[in-house]
Amino acid sequence: MHPVAVVNANGASPIVFVCEHASNNIPNMYHELGLNAADKISHAAYDPGALGVLRCLVNEFDAVGVYGTVSRLIYDCNRPPEAASAMPAKSEKIIVPANANITPAERDARTNAVYVPFTNTLADIIAQKGGQGIVITIHSFTPTYFDEPRHVEIGVIHDDDPTLASACVTELQGDGSFVCEINEPYSREDGVAHTLNLHGTKNGLQNAMIEVRNDLIATPDDEMKMGIYLAQQLRKTFKSLGIDLNEVSA
Template sequence: MTEIRGHEVSGEEAGVEPPFRLIGEGLPGRWTITCDHASNNVPSFINGGTLGLPRLEMERHIAYDIGAEGVARHLSELLGAPAVLSTFSRLVIDPNRGEDDPTLIMQLYDGTVIPGNRHLDAAERERRMARLYRPYHDALEALASRRHDSVILAVHSFTPRLRGREPRPWHVGILFGHDDRLARPLIARLRAEGDLCVGENEPYAGYLEGDSIDRHALRKGRPNALIEIRHDLIDTPEAQRRWAERLAPILSAALADAGV
């Protein structure tokens, strides 16, 4: 289990690239903020730091959630609560998937073949699990366990349009599984803003067995919500701060409404 101390912790051991970054871990708030897809980095032990994709592909949404890290960092500050951020691309291994999920390590995503994953064997899969996936989840659980009444907030972003698909109209979506205690008042608060197209379990389904929310919230009985923001709305530092400043009071009010 990762020990949490100081203002910002990387989880880094000597000579090893960090699989996660913790910010604001000393902050007292109930929220535990997660950003599973914060980075498009490929660690150096993966084919020398490449999956065989050109830079422009690694800058697409297939590699990480554009803008989500900045929003999560600002929310940590504004809500007075800690956050855990991944430091490896979802294409290397996706921390928001269960260990047995066939999409844990993608070989094809939104029309792009991932060369570095095409001939993945069991040993390489286990190496990525041991060095990246499991340490990230250990850190997340340690952070969430610091309080008995932790509330999990997962911050993600989504592409305005998948290849060959219709444009997505939502500005923001709230995803949830069988526990909607926080999600329902949060959706209501967002819709009450009047200028937002708010998705309910859109643009994705709200539950995948073994995903981060299932693992750290649903199975533990922790109130939770996963927020998806369309990434063209948060693709600059200024926009990320604006969205965090808008969301923070809405999140606080929704938590009060939920009474959990």
């Protein structure tokens, strides 16, 4: 299977929604990485609910969606090849046996099989936006982390330029439907801004990462409602920033 999928490739919006952790697919050649059945379908292997939210946002904006079709435990497409966490041996409490002692040759092979086509496809799509794209990545996080409950429900994370993320948090907090914080539950200091940096910041494009607590997007209906809600908040956000999505679209 090709490691990257594109939804609504000809979408007219300048926005490109990205979900690096959409799938828990582990191709047969990796022998399930030594994971047990429960861990293979856990949040360690992917971001539950994120793909459904992305599909809805793509639909709401007539945007392009790009998502990974391979588990982040094979290769985490939100990490550069040089990061150890690109092929994590551990995720929260879950051990990934086959990632404990990866040889340099195996790292190269996975990078070429997964990361290279993912990042090249995304780069091509953003290039088609002619310097006027907007990059928004969609993730989900767990309600607890090492047994501690997380009270934040939606986090918005920025790379170098906080403009889009800050404006979005202002709208979300003003609306008040969910507990929203900037740079929670992660920030770029945790290494989660790779896609934003490479495809957004380095192209001079507005960018932000949206993290949704996965208990809020546990069914197709909840995914859709969250997608529609985020679309509403993003429309207000762009308006507040004076960004006309029609004006900048290709």
